[in-house]
Amino acid sequence: MMPGVNPKQMKAAMKKMGMKMDEIEDVTKVVVYTPNGNYVFENAQVVGITMQGQTSYQLTGDVHFEEAEVEIPETDVELVASQTSVSPDVAREALVECKGDIAEAILKLTSV
Structure with missing residues (x-):
């Protein structure tokens, strides 16, 4: 009321x-x-x-x-891992931190 x-x-x-x-x-x-x-x-x-x-x-x-939790497709993990020469686990972690943004994850992993 x-x-x-x-x-x-x-x-x-x-x-x-x-x-x-x-x-x-x-x-x-x-x-x-x-x-x-x-x-x-x-x-x-x-x-x-x-x-x-x-x-x-x-x-x-x-x-x-x-x-919402970001759903990361396995193909995205494989792409980031292959582009940055890191393990799939590290690639997945970067993708989760970047909320699934592939380009941002690659930049994050290559600028370290």
């Missing part, structure tokens, strides 16, 4: 406008998955707001971002 507004009055006003608000009970955590990583909401509160037949959700909580 909005700060400084009586919840009963707010609910009555919303009902007059054809809006319905329902809290989803006992939510502890919500994760929003994206290609770059995940937004994790701890101590989450989720409220569904229905208006004109369409439901929207309001999400609050303590949020932090967890970066």
